[in-house]
Amino acid sequence: MQRLMIADSSDVVRKVGKRILTELGFVVVEAGTAAEARSRCQSDLPALLIVDASLDGALDLIRGVRSMPNGKGVRIFYCVIEADLKKMMLGKRAGANDFLLKPFDRKILTSVFAGLAVAA
Template identity: 65%
Template sequence: MQRLIIADGSDIVRKVGKRILSELNFDVLEAPSARDALRACQTELPQVMIIDAGLEGAIDLITNVRAMPEGKEVKIYYCVVEADLKTMMAGKRAGASDFLQKPFDRKILTKIFSDNPIAA
């Protein structure tokens, strides 16, 4: 089972994401802050992360994960509310693998994570 961390300040976003992704056979951990997500990564690095661009310390979190041994192997989705080029480029420079637009739903997550080799 693939390990996935959702780092988002919204309880609802984390809970909905966890419910959907758990059904897709991911072991999902919730992190309400960048600090909590980093702590979880230091304990056991996940294969996938969904990091909200609006989370305080999101860019530092990506940079710190990438600096860890094996950190370059983590698939990091930088979650943006709108396709804002400045925000997206900051995420990409920090090391985000891809982008995920909010709000996401079951259809979007199922398409991304069922069609993706990491979910296999």
């Protein structure tokens, strides 16, 4: 099973995301802050990482993960509330691979992640 981390300050978003993604076959780890996410990544790097753009230190978290050994192999999804090109470009420059629009639901997470769970 692939390991996936959700870094989001919202307990509800993390809980809902974890429930859906666990059903898809991921081992899901949660982090409520960028510092917590970075610390968890240092001890056990996930295959996939969802980072909320509104999380304090989100861009530094992405850059930090990219600088870790094997950090270039992590697939990072930058989660934005609207298709804000400026914010998306900042995420891309920091090292995000892809984007998720928030709020996400079962349909969105399944369409994006179902194939990634099977690919493991």
